Each structure stands twice: as C-alpha cells, then as structure tokens.
Amino acid sequence: MFTESRFTIIAGAGATGLTLARQLSRHGVPFRLVERSTEPFTGSRGKGLQPRTLEVLDDLGLLAGFQAVGGDYPPMLAHLPDGGVHEFRLDEPKTPTTAVPWPNMLMLPQWRTAELLAEGLPIEYGVSVTGFTQTADGVQVTLSTGEIATARYLVAADGGRSTIRKLLDIPFDGNTQEEERLTIADVRLTGLSRDHWHVWPSAHLTLCPLPGTDDFQLTAPPSALPLQELVTAADPSITLTEVRWQSEYRANMRMAARFRSRHVFLTGDAAHVHSPAGGQGLNTGVQDAYNLGWKIATGDPTILDTYEEERLPVAAGVLGITTHLHRKHVDGDEDALRRDDPALRQLTLHYRTSSLTAEHRPAPGAIRAGDRAPDARTDSGRIFDLLRGPHATLLAFHWPTPLPDLGIPAHDATAAAESYDITAPTLLLIRPDNYIGCATHEPSDITAYLKRMPL
Structure with a gap:
C-alpha cells in the first residue's frame, strides 16, 4: 500500500515531524512517518511554546488541547546563600490584544507536546531511514526493516545527528562546546512548592514545576554525585522520590549549509540546533514544518524552492539570538535570565524578501x-x-x-x-x-x- 510515489516519507516523530504530518494530513497528502525509537519520547527537554507556535496550533485546531494541560510560566524564586529569597520573572506577562490573542509562552513538557501532536497519526516506531537514492521524480528510500519505499519527497526530521543530512554530505556549520554541559532530569519530590520556578544561583541548580504533571524539571551542572546529593546540598528539606528521565545537554550551535537537496528536505534539529536559552529550538522546528507542509501539498517546484529561501535566514537569525543568550549565561551577566526580547515570541518573523512575496x-x-x-x-x-x-x-x-x-x-x-x-x-x-x-x-x-x- 506504500509504493505510490506521491507519498512523502517523514523521518522522525518529534515535534517537527509530527507537525509536518499534521499539515500533510489536512492537505490530503499521503505520508509515512517513521521513528527510529521504539516508543515515544518521555522527557521534558524543551518546555515552552512561543506565541507564534500557539497560533500554528490554533490553525491546526489543536490549541484548546494544549491549553488544557499546559500553564503559564511561573515566577522565578531565587534561594540566596544567606537564607533569603528573591522573586523575579524571565519576562513580564503580556496582556492579550485583538492582534495577538496569545502573547505569552505556554509551558508544558516536550513529551506532552509530542503526545498531543501525535494523537490519531500513524507512526511507525522502531523504523529508520538507512539510505536513499534520488531519481528524476522522487526518492527510493531504504528503511531499517529492509524495505525499499518509493516516495515523492523525503523529509529529515531526525534530529541534530541526522542520518539523512550526513548521507547528503551537507555541512553542519557551527561549533559544539564540549566543556559546557548541563544535566536535565524530570524528577518527583517533596518539600518544595509548585508555585515558583526555584533557582539556587550559587549551585547553578533549578527546579521548575511542569504543568499537567507531578514532575519538576531539574537542571544542574554535570556531576558524579547522585541527583539527590546535589539537591540536598542546596536544600536538605527537599527529597527526590523518583527520577523519571535524565539526560545531558552539550552546548551545540550549528546550522546546515542547505535545507534542500532536490527531493529531500531538512527540518528542525536536522537543519539547525540551538542553545536552549530563549526556548527557540522546538518552536523553530514547528515553524519549519508549518512552512514546508503546504508547499509539499502544491507539488510546485517554484514554491518548494522557497522553503530554503525563507527558512534558512530565519534559522540563522534564531541561532544568533540563542547563541547570544547562551554566552550571557556562561559569562554570568546580571540579566542573563531575561527573556524580554520581542523576537523570541517569533511573531515578528517575516518573509518580506521572499520570491513568494x-x-x-x-x-x-x-x-x-x-x-x-x-x-x-x-x-x-x-x-x-x-x-x-x-x-x-x-x-x-x-x-x-x-x-x-x-x-x-x-x-x-x-x-x-x-x-x-x-x-x-x-x-x-x-x-x-x-x-x-x-x-x-x-x-x-x-x-x-x-x-x-x-x-
């Protein structure tokens, strides 16, 4: 049933691949969505949806479901070495207007975002792209199952280590700061309120309550010590009762030299990876998919050419913003945690110079x-x-x-x-x-x- 060349194969069922599948589905474009992992992603990682992404979700008819389980960003509460506290915000809440009905970020863990986007979509877990050959009018895609599938287009949404990008031999320009690492974990605990995002500046430790769950997202410098000992050193009254997911982040800021090679497109982290500062990575991937989906539906070569034309400059700009915020954090700037740059909301991104304009x-x-x-x-x-x-x-x-x-x-x-x-x-x-x-x-x-x- 999957031999028809009109099919688009999407490699990767993260937020980017899922958004693209949603777009293709409502345009009536047949697709296959394959995911290397054998089960859905279970961690928080990215936890903020920017206002422009909320508008995309509204257009897709999904926003109410996200609002039902997500929540506003809580105020930060810094726990100071002298025992005092200081409350502040990353950005002051904005009042909705007629032009911008959802002006503030919505917080929810990344696994929940993927779960909501995936509802009703056919996802082939445990299947990945291992090779492909481009033809005059499509792509012959080899899957890890041994199947060779015929597709009109192949879309790489397979992450920063994208197999597809590597097979295309497209440079992934930028740098990785191996010495700048961060432990991220989803934990459950007792002894801490859920009405603030808690920060211990001297320990570089944060605990953020994740809406719609009983979890906190923990971030801390890498350490050989168990997470409980890191937390105890900051506040002995807090007890971790469960570590549900844990990962280590490396400062990685890179962008592909091209986002398209004939019938193959790069999207999301396969095309650009960012510092988590500013909450841009997942959101930019969603915007990639939102831009590409309707263009694939037209099948028009001229329109398809505008995907790279429009999205590569946007990704470059976002990379610049997030790298700047990351450096401020590393350098210990007093305002390193501020997130009041209007560009972060992604509402001002435009395509004024596009050939499609x-x-x-x-x-x-x-x-x-x-x-x-x-x-x-x-x-x-x-x-x-x-x-x-x-x-x-x-x-x-x-x-x-x-x-x-x-x-x-x-x-x-x-x-x-x-x-x-x-x-x-x-x-x-x-x-x-x-x-x-x-x-x-x-x-x-x-x-x-x-x-x-x-x-």
Whole structure:
C-alpha cells in the first residue's frame, strides 16, 4: 500500500515531524512517518511554546488541547546563600490584544507536546531511514526493516545527528562546546512548592514545576554525585522520590549549509540546533514544518524552492539570538535570565524578501506583504477563524464592488482595516501558513500571483 510515489516519507516523530504530518494530513497528502525509537519520547527537554507556535496550533485546531494541560510560566524564586529569597520573572506577562490573542509562552513538557501532536497519526516506531537514492521524480528510500519505499519527497526530521543530512554530505556549520554541559532530569519530590520556578544561583541548580504533571524539571551542572546529593546540598528539606528521565545537554550551535537537496528536505534539529536559552529550538522546528507542509501539498517546484529561501535566514537569525543568550549565561551577566526580547515570541518573523512575496502598493502601511497576518475582528468573526484551514484566503478592505471570484475563500475585512494599517481599497492574499503573500490595490495582481504561485 506504500509504493505510490506521491507519498512523502517523514523521518522522525518529534515535534517537527509530527507537525509536518499534521499539515500533510489536512492537505490530503499521503505520508509515512517513521521513528527510529521504539516508543515515544518521555522527557521534558524543551518546555515552552512561543506565541507564534500557539497560533500554528490554533490553525491546526489543536490549541484548546494544549491549553488544557499546559500553564503559564511561573515566577522565578531565587534561594540566596544567606537564607533569603528573591522573586523575579524571565519576562513580564503580556496582556492579550485583538492582534495577538496569545502573547505569552505556554509551558508544558516536550513529551506532552509530542503526545498531543501525535494523537490519531500513524507512526511507525522502531523504523529508520538507512539510505536513499534520488531519481528524476522522487526518492527510493531504504528503511531499517529492509524495505525499499518509493516516495515523492523525503523529509529529515531526525534530529541534530541526522542520518539523512550526513548521507547528503551537507555541512553542519557551527561549533559544539564540549566543556559546557548541563544535566536535565524530570524528577518527583517533596518539600518544595509548585508555585515558583526555584533557582539556587550559587549551585547553578533549578527546579521548575511542569504543568499537567507531578514532575519538576531539574537542571544542574554535570556531576558524579547522585541527583539527590546535589539537591540536598542546596536544600536538605527537599527529597527526590523518583527520577523519571535524565539526560545531558552539550552546548551545540550549528546550522546546515542547505535545507534542500532536490527531493529531500531538512527540518528542525536536522537543519539547525540551538542553545536552549530563549526556548527557540522546538518552536523553530514547528515553524519549519508549518512552512514546508503546504508547499509539499502544491507539488510546485517554484514554491518548494522557497522553503530554503525563507527558512534558512530565519534559522540563522534564531541561532544568533540563542547563541547570544547562551554566552550571557556562561559569562554570568546580571540579566542573563531575561527573556524580554520581542523576537523570541517569533511573531515578528517575516518573509518580506521572499520570491513568494509580492507587495504592489506604492505606500504600504505597517503590515506588509511577507508579514504574519495578525488577528483582528471583522463583521463575520475573527480573522484567525477565517484563515483556519489548509486554504489560501483573500481579505478585502474598503472594497467598493463585489469581491472578486478567484477560486479561493474571500472575505470583507474592512472592520479590521485599522489593525492592518489600511486606509484605501486593498486586497491581501493570505498564504495557507497565514503569511501575507500578495498585497495590492488591483485584482489583476492577485490573478497574476495565483497563476505564478498556485496555492
């Protein structure tokens, strides 16, 4: 049943691969999702979903499920050597607005994120890609089971040590700081409240309560001592009752030189790995998948070319931000834990210079082609409600005549004109990933855009 060349094979069932599977599924694109591990990931590792990722989950119809088990980031509580405490925050909570309904990070452990994304998806555990050969119109993929599967595309979501990237011999530029390591563990304990993210600065130890679980995420410098002894040295009143998962992180900041090789695409950690500082890695992988999924669905070579064009610069920018935050932490800067840079929320990421972007207005306002389409109120509901789904959407502002029939959903969005900084009759074509593809005062520009870039 899996010999049809229209199939896309996704290697890796982490957050990136699962998001891509969700995208392909709703576009009606057949896929196989294979995962090297024999069971789902069980650790916390990444634990924060940025506001832009929450918007992706809303578009996929999944946000309510995440909000039901996730929670807000708690305030930090520093336990000082003199016995005193100091409360502070990584970033002050933001008030929801019409344009940004979910302005704050949602905390939940990575295993829960994967669990929610995986619901209802067919995942082949214990199966990995061991080799492949590209043909004129697809890929012959060899699996660890011995099967050779025919696919139209192969997507590497198989992590920082990606087998697929290595087989492609694509350079993974950057560096690994072997001496900068961190122990991460999911533990259960007694003797500590769950209303703060607890920090012992002198021991470089943190214990963060994970919403929707009885667990705390522990981070500490690597040590030969058992975790209990590390905790006891910081606070003898705390008792670890269970270590549910433990791993060691190495400071690893790298990016692939290319994100595409003909019919093979690199996504997530296979394409870029970051410091955990700023909570960007998992979120950037989700955005990769969100960008790539609808492009695979078109099957259009020109549109597929824009995956690397759009996402490689974004990954480079994110890598720069997270590396800067990491260095501040290593250097012991006073504000090393601050996370108030607006860029971290990923709402300002744009594709203004992409070949898939067409801004025809002589005097565009603050919201331009290539930007994220903000939410707003219209006479028929929220903008996000109109955009939700796998389709492109036409938004018309101050339009004097019946809306043009271009074969895609069209809506009068005049009530949202102020939110979009629009004062003249304007048409915005919103891509399936809810970025503005074309902005114009002329319907012919939309028609030409759809002929050039079939969505």
